[in-house]
Amino acid sequence: MDIEALFGLSGKVVLITGASSGIGLHIAKVYAQAGAKVVLAARRRDRIDKAVAELRLQGHPALGVYLDVTESASIAAAFQEAESHFGAGIDVLYNNSGIIYQKPFLEQEESEIARVFDTNLKGAMLVAQEAARRMAMRGSGVIINIASTAGLRAGGMLSSYGASKAALIQMTEVMALELASKGIRVNAICPGNIETDMQESLKAFEQALIRRTPMKRFGRPEDLDGVSLLLASEAGRYMTGVSIPVDGGQVLAWM
Template identity: 55%
Template sequence: MSKRFDLSGKVALVTGASSGLGVHFAHTLAEAGASVVLAARRAERLSSLQAELEKKGARAAAVTLDVQSGEAVSAAFDQAERALGAVDIVVNNAGISIVKPALDMPEDDWDAVVDTNLRGAWLVAQTAAKRWVATRRPGSIVNIASILGLRTIGQVAPYNASKAGLIHLTRVLAMEWARHQIRVNAICPGYIETEMNSAFWSTPGGQRLIERIPQRRIGKPEHLDGALLLLASEAGAFMTGSVLTVDGGHTVNSL
C-alpha cells in the first residue's frame, strides 16, 4: 500500500514555499520521493530551503513567483521545466490575510488578499492544466483552502471570501478537467501551529480558541501530511473535486 503514496519520479510545484505550511509541504513531498519546485516571492528563503532539501538527497529548484502575475506564473513553469522536468503536481499554497473590520477594509487590502488567494490559485491551476492538456499528461492540483471557507469569523472578510471561492473553484475545475485526467482537490486546514502564529496559542485568546476544538488541541503541520499525500499520489487516483477538512473536529462543533 505504501507504494501507492510514493511520488518517486514526479515533479511537484509548491507555491508560497518560503514559509509556514509551504516549507512543510515541500519537505513532505520530497520525503515521498518527489522532486520539488519551490515557488514564492522571497528568493533568499527559497535558496535556504533548496539547500536543506538537497542536503537530504532530494532534487529541488527555486523559482521566484508572484502568483498575481500571469506572466510570472508562466515564466515560473518554464523555469521549473528546465530545472527538473515537466510538473506533475501543483500545491496551491500561496495565501495572505489582512485583519481589519469589513467597514474599514480598504479596496487595496481586499484586492491583495483575493488576488493572491483566489486569482493566484486560478492562474497557477490554469497554467498547469493548459500544459498538461497540450502534452496529454495527467496531473494533480491540491488547493490549500481553509475551514474559513466553510464557516466564518470576523475581521477577515476577504480571506473568508477567497477561501470559499477557492473551494468552489476546486469543484468546477475538477468537473471540467476530469476528461483530461487532471484531478483537482482541496484541503481545508483548521487552526495549525506555524512559525507565524505559535506564540498566540499560549495567550488567553489562543486558549479560548483551542477550547472550541473538540480534540482540545491545536493542529501541527504534519497532521496535513496524510491528506496531502493522498491527493497528490496514485492512492487518490479516483478522487477529484474532494474537499478534505483537517481541523480536529472544529467545523463539526461549529454547525
C-alpha cells in the same frame, strides 16, 4: 499491495507555491521524502534558496523558483524554469500561497480586500490555469488547492479571507468537473488553525479558538502530511472535486 507505490511520489515533479514558510515549506520536505523532485516557489528567494540547499544536501532533487502569484508573467516563467530544469512537466501542483488580513468587515480597506483576492483567489486560479494547460497537453496531473475552514464556515473578522477561500472551494469543484476528461484531478484541503507565521495575527484569539476545537489543540503543518500524500499520489486516483477539512473537528463545533 505495495503501500510505498500507492502513497509514494517517486520521480514525480511537484511544484509547491508559498514554499518559503509554514505549510508549503513543510510539505515540500514531505514530498521530497516521498521521492518527488520538488520545486519550491515564492517571493522570498533567500528562504527558498536555504530550503533548497538543505534538501539537496540530503540528496533530494530540488529547485527554487521566484514566484509572485499576483503577476502572471512570473507564473509562466516559474513553470518554464521548473520544466526546463527537470526536463519534465509538473505532475502535481500544491497551490498553497495565501495571505490573511484579520479585521472587522467595516474596517477592511480597499487595498487589503484587493490584495487578499489577488493572492488567494485570482493568483491561485492563474497558477492552476498555467499548471492545467501544461498537464492537459500530457493528459495527466494533480492539483491541490489549499483553502481553509474559513471558506466553509463564517469566521469573525475574516470576511475577505473567508470569501476568497469559499470561492477557492467552489473553483476546485468546477475545475474538477471540467478537467477530469483531461486526466487532471483537482481537490482542496481546508486546514483549521495551523501553527505557522499566519497564525501570528490570530494570537489574541488563540485560547478561545482552542477551546472551541473538539481536539483541544491547534494543528501543526505535519498534521497535513497524510492528506497531502493521499491527494497527490496514486492512493487518491479516484478522488476529485472534494474539499477535505483537517481541523481537529473545528467545523463540527462551529458556532
